[in-house]
Amino acid sequence: MMRAMMRLATERLILPALAVVAVGLVLCATGLAFDFRAMLAGWLPAALFLLGLPLGALTILMVHGLTGGRWGEAIRQPLRALVATLPLALLLLLPVLLRLDLVFPWASADAAALPETVRQKFSYLNVPFFLLRFAACAAIWLVLAWRVLDWTTTDSGRGSAGRGKAYAAGLIAHGLAVTIFAIDWMLSLEPEFSSTIYALLEASAEVVGAYALAMTVLCVNRSIEVMAGGEEDVALSEDLANMLFGFVLLWTYLSFMQWLVTWGGDLPNEIRWYLIRSSNGWQYLLWLLIALQFAVPFAGLLSRDLKRSHAGLLSICGIVLAGHYVDVLWRIRPPLADGNVIAFWYDLAALAGAGGLWLALLLFVLGRPDRIALWCRRPVHG
Amino acid sequence: MSLYGVIAAFADPEALTEAVRTMRARGYRRMDAFSPFHVHGLADMLGMRKTRLPWTILGGAIVGAVFVYGLILYSVEIDFPLNVGGRPLHSWPAFLVIAFEAAILGAALAAFFGMLAANRLPEYYHPVFNATSFTYARGGKFYLLVEAADPKFRKGVTKGQLTRLGAETVEEVEA
Incomplete structure (x- = not known):
C-alpha cells in the first residue's frame, strides 16, 4: 500500500515537472537565439550537476558492493533510480558538443593566441580527441550502469558475495572515466590550471550530491528514523546520516587540500583559478558553499538528536544537495561568466529545462522501480 | 563496622530489571546494579542521567x-x-x-x-567487594545493591522485599 501511495505521489509530480520543463526549454530556445555562448555557459553547469548525480550513485553502489552494510541495502532503491537516469544526463551534454569553441578556450578560434604552456597541451586538448574520450567515457558508464543495475537487483545481498572482483574492476574503470571526464569538461575550461586532486574532488562531490538526494527520497517515503540500524539502539537514519557525514568530510578534505597546495605553491597559473572564484561577487557564492556543504552539515550531524529527527534529516539532506549545486556552479561558472548578474537567467532557464526533464524521468523511475528493468531487458518480480 | 547496604543476587537479567522497577516504584533511589554484560534499559530504570x-x-x-x-x-x-x-x-x-x-x-x-x-576510575576500594556473593568465585550473577543511605532503607524490611522479588541470596555489605 505504501508503494502504491508513493507511486501516486511521485506520478502526481511528473506533470508539474514537465510544465516547468516546457517553460524552461522555451526560455532556453530564446536564450540560444539571443546569445548562443551565454546560453551554453548557463547550460553547462546545470548539465554537469545533473550528470554528476547518476555518476555519484554509481560510485556508491559499487563501493557498497565491495563493503556491504545495512546502510547501502536501505538506500539501494533510490540510488538505482538515480543510475537509471544516466542516459538522459549524458544526452544533456550534447548541446555543448555542437559548439565546443564557444565554451572551451583551447577549441576557440583564437586558440593560437593562448600562452605557450597551454599550446603545449594541444596534443591532448583538441576537438577530435575530446569527442573520442567523451564517447569512451559515456560507453564505460553505460556499460557499468547496465551491469550494476543488474547486479544490485536482488534485495538479498547475495549479489555482493561473489562479485567483489567485478565491483573492483568496475570502480577502477569508473575512476579512470571520471578522471578523464573531470579534466576534459571542468579543468580544461581554464587550460592553464592543473590539479592532480581535482578528479577525486569531483568524484567525491558527485557522491555527496547523489547520496544527499537518495537520502532525501528515502526520508520522504519512509520513517527511517524509527527503523533498526546496524547495531542495537542505533536507528537506521543514524547510520545513513553518518555516511553522509563521512562523504561531506571527504569532500571538505579534498577541497581544502587542493586549495592548500595551490595556496602553498603560489604560482600565477594555479592561483588564478582561485582568484577568479573569489572576486566579482563569486566570493559570496564561496561563502554560501562553505556554509551549505561544510559548516551547517558538520555542526548539524554532530548531534544525535538531529540524526533521529525526520525533519532534521530532511533539512540537512536538502542543504547538502543545495550545497552540491552551489559547488558545481562555483567550480564551473566563473570562467564562463561576463560579470553580469542578469546573465543568471540563463542558468535558471537551463536548470528549469534540463533539471525538470531529468527530475521527471527520476520521478517516473521512482514511482515504479520495476521500470528500471527496461535496462536489464528482463522482468523483475515483486 | 558500619552497614553500607544490602546486595541481592538474581539469576537472570529479567529478574534484575523487574526488581529494579519494583524497588524504584517503592521509592528507593540510592541503588546500583551490577551485571556481567549490558542489560538493555537498566540505566534508565535506575534513573541514571544521560551521559555528558x-x-x-x-x-x-x-x-x-x-x-x-x-x-x-x-x-x-x-x-x-x-x-x-x-x-x-x-x-x-x-x-x-x-x-x-x-x-x-x-x-x-x-x-x-x-x-x-x-566512571570514578581508578577506584581502589569499594564496599561491594566485601560481599561474599559478589566474589570472583561465586560471581557472574545479576546484582542489585541498595545503599543504607537511602531514606527508605530499613534493613529487615528491605531484605525481605528483595527476597520476595526472587533474589537467590540477600547479603549485608559492610562499609
Whole structure:
C-alpha cells in the first residue's frame, strides 16, 4: 500500500515537472537565439550537476558492493533510480558538443593566441580527441550502469558475495572515466590550471550530491528514523546520516587540500583559478558553499538528536544537495561568466529545462522501480 | 563496622530489571546494579542521567585546536617571526591542518580521561567487594545493591522485599 501511495505521489509530480520543463526549454530556445555562448555557459553547469548525480550513485553502489552494510541495502532503491537516469544526463551534454569553441578556450578560434604552456597541451586538448574520450567515457558508464543495475537487483545481498572482483574492476574503470571526464569538461575550461586532486574532488562531490538526494527520497517515503540500524539502539537514519557525514568530510578534505597546495605553491597559473572564484561577487557564492556543504552539515550531524529527527534529516539532506549545486556552479561558472548578474537567467532557464526533464524521468523511475528493468531487458518480480 | 547496604543476587537479567522497577516504584533511589554484560534499559530504570561525555569530547577538541593554533601563532608572530616565501606571518591555511590534528588529539584525550572520570576510575576500594556473593568465585550473577543511605532503607524490611522479588541470596555489605 505504501508503494502504491508513493507511486501516486511521485506520478502526481511528473506533470508539474514537465510544465516547468516546457517553460524552461522555451526560455532556453530564446536564450540560444539571443546569445548562443551565454546560453551554453548557463547550460553547462546545470548539465554537469545533473550528470554528476547518476555518476555519484554509481560510485556508491559499487563501493557498497565491495563493503556491504545495512546502510547501502536501505538506500539501494533510490540510488538505482538515480543510475537509471544516466542516459538522459549524458544526452544533456550534447548541446555543448555542437559548439565546443564557444565554451572551451583551447577549441576557440583564437586558440593560437593562448600562452605557450597551454599550446603545449594541444596534443591532448583538441576537438577530435575530446569527442573520442567523451564517447569512451559515456560507453564505460553505460556499460557499468547496465551491469550494476543488474547486479544490485536482488534485495538479498547475495549479489555482493561473489562479485567483489567485478565491483573492483568496475570502480577502477569508473575512476579512470571520471578522471578523464573531470579534466576534459571542468579543468580544461581554464587550460592553464592543473590539479592532480581535482578528479577525486569531483568524484567525491558527485557522491555527496547523489547520496544527499537518495537520502532525501528515502526520508520522504519512509520513517527511517524509527527503523533498526546496524547495531542495537542505533536507528537506521543514524547510520545513513553518518555516511553522509563521512562523504561531506571527504569532500571538505579534498577541497581544502587542493586549495592548500595551490595556496602553498603560489604560482600565477594555479592561483588564478582561485582568484577568479573569489572576486566579482563569486566570493559570496564561496561563502554560501562553505556554509551549505561544510559548516551547517558538520555542526548539524554532530548531534544525535538531529540524526533521529525526520525533519532534521530532511533539512540537512536538502542543504547538502543545495550545497552540491552551489559547488558545481562555483567550480564551473566563473570562467564562463561576463560579470553580469542578469546573465543568471540563463542558468535558471537551463536548470528549469534540463533539471525538470531529468527530475521527471527520476520521478517516473521512482514511482515504479520495476521500470528500471527496461535496462536489464528482463522482468523483475515483486 | 558500619552497614553500607544490602546486595541481592538474581539469576537472570529479567529478574534484575523487574526488581529494579519494583524497588524504584517503592521509592528507593540510592541503588546500583551490577551485571556481567549490558542489560538493555537498566540505566534508565535506575534513573541514571544521560551521559555528558560527548560534550566533554567536543570541549577537548576545541581546547586542543585553540591551544595549538595559539601556540603556532605565538611562535611565528612573537617568538620567532620568519618570512617564508613572502607569505604573511599569520598563514592560517597551513595552521589549520595542525590545529585539526590537535583537535583530534584533544578529543581522544578528553574521551579517555572523561570516561575514566565519569566512571570514578581508578577506584581502589569499594564496599561491594566485601560481599561474599559478589566474589570472583561465586560471581557472574545479576546484582542489585541498595545503599543504607537511602531514606527508605530499613534493613529487615528491605531484605525481605528483595527476597520476595526472587533474589537467590540477600547479603549485608559492610562499609
